[in-house]
Amino acid sequence: MLITLQNLFKTYRMGDNVVHALDDVSLTIAAGDFVAIMGASGSGKSTLLNILGCLDTPTAGTYLLDGVQVSNMSRAKLARIRNQKLGFVFQNFNLLARTSALENVELPTFYNGYMSGSQRRKRAAEMLDRVGLGNRHEHTPAQLSGGQQQRVAIARALMNNPPVILADEPTGNLDTRSSAEIMELFARLNQEGITIVMVTHEEDIAACAKRKVMMRDGQVVGAPQTGNPAP
């Protein structure tokens, strides 16, 4: 199993008020899967994805990523795991403003530092080709459409060749056509072997995934909680 969550809790305490953002979540995701996490607003989808992305740590429970226990690692070690094993795609793209597409894509390699400048540029150019933006190297985010910006973000997520891509509402800021293009891209990357975990609340977007995980009030409901997608 690529990802194994066991009895995960995330609890926020605001004064006397206790919010169980995650309430005993157990989930496994196999390599090569394409999972859509669905649920109402406030049901804990983003909280779950942030923990999967090692951006946040659970209050209780264990998280094994690629066989490694990451629930109680130091911030620096988590940063390394994010750099090597995970790619992030955000609803609002989070590209560096006034910075070319190519340089935005190069960014993750800054933090592993084994590549020369030319190797880095070459790889970034390849990634832009891979997402269909081979002719937009020097464009800054302001000169790109929403769909193109999200593709730059995906190229950036691919830069360090991670086994998993995590996307929180990747089509939330996009029109229908761009959304469809992004989902096609995800489907293609998934076929190439990358595991994708995506949060969405739109049924037609979720339909592109191999598997849906429904959440309600911090719990996973309905859908099978383990296993490979049904063939």
Add this chain to the structure above:
Amino acid sequence: MNLWMILKVALRAIARNKTRSLLTALGIIVGIAAVIAVVAIGQGASTMMMSQINSMGNNLIMVFPGSRNQGGVHSGSGGSQTLSAEDGEAVARDLQHLVRAVTPIVRSGGQAIYQENNWSTQIQGVSLDFLEVRNWEMESGTFFTAADQRAGSRVCVIGHTVADNLFPYDDPTGKSLRIRNMPFKVLGVLTSKGSNSMGSDQDDTIIAPYTTVRRVLQNSVFNNVNMLLISLYSLDDIPAAKTEIASLLRQRHKLNARTDDDFNLLDMTEITNTIGSITKLMSILLTAVASISLLVGGIGIMNIMLVSVTERTREIGLRMAIGATPSDILLQFITEAMALSTVGGLIGVAIGVAGAQTVGKLQQWPILITESSVIVAFLFSAAIGVFFGFYPALRASRLNPIDCLRYE
């Protein structure tokens, strides 16, 4: 993340807000420019003073008549009668092991006239050893002789300024100039020495035998002189020589143990020390001013870095999400602060050097810009960046990536 890339990111962040960066760096620019200019002007001035002091002669001790106001007893103006040319001869004769040469100085002033040219100058009566004491040479002609000194002949040698003004077209040697209507034969011209440490022109003088000056110009029946100028073999002998000269003079002046000296000894080390301490005081004052400016500059950098961290919260979150460790973020912001202050420091160095040179040109003031002052200023400005950038950078590195990514 390697250092070169961190630096590139930092420089780009600075270049992105050019006006803001410049205003932020202003405190550093002013502080560093002030330090560089002050050091350049100060070092230039003290080097000039030292070389002028050296130009006055070899390891000099000066003896003036009159007493120090010690123990409440002051011998008053009567003291000015006490020092004689014979005292000088005695010093030269009895303290040969220390003293290279001695000359008395008898001062007078007046207008020197040659044909239609006239020039007001000082006339110094000296002995044969004058040139050796003052470490001076003849440019043309000869100095006066022992016979001239004995006889009190009306002969003189003249400084360059006097030669230039009285004899603009002629060779002065052999000509006769008039002082108070008395003819003096010019034997030669001294080499040019320039101004001394008090800024007066050493070449604006006429040198004659002290016997002549006393007899002809001062009309004096007394044997007193204005000063003895004593040259030693070695600078290290100054303290010993001062003691021996003092005891010799006390003995010659028949002073008993309870009476104060009726003369003053002054040596170049005292003058040098005085100049040194004045220069030091000036430097301390101006360094204090510069430090305050640098402190204000540093706080400005801290302030703008805190603003920058807040503005770029999302960027910090993103960098963390894609693998920046807390220390990567720390280093990035410290580097940015350091780059900001160092660029300010470089501009400051440039302005300081230019300012010092302008002052030097306008005021005819010597300037000495040393490599070390530039390097120290540069390193210091970098250190200010690191120091004042640390706290904002630490705050950035401690941010939680999720909060950053959600930040509006």
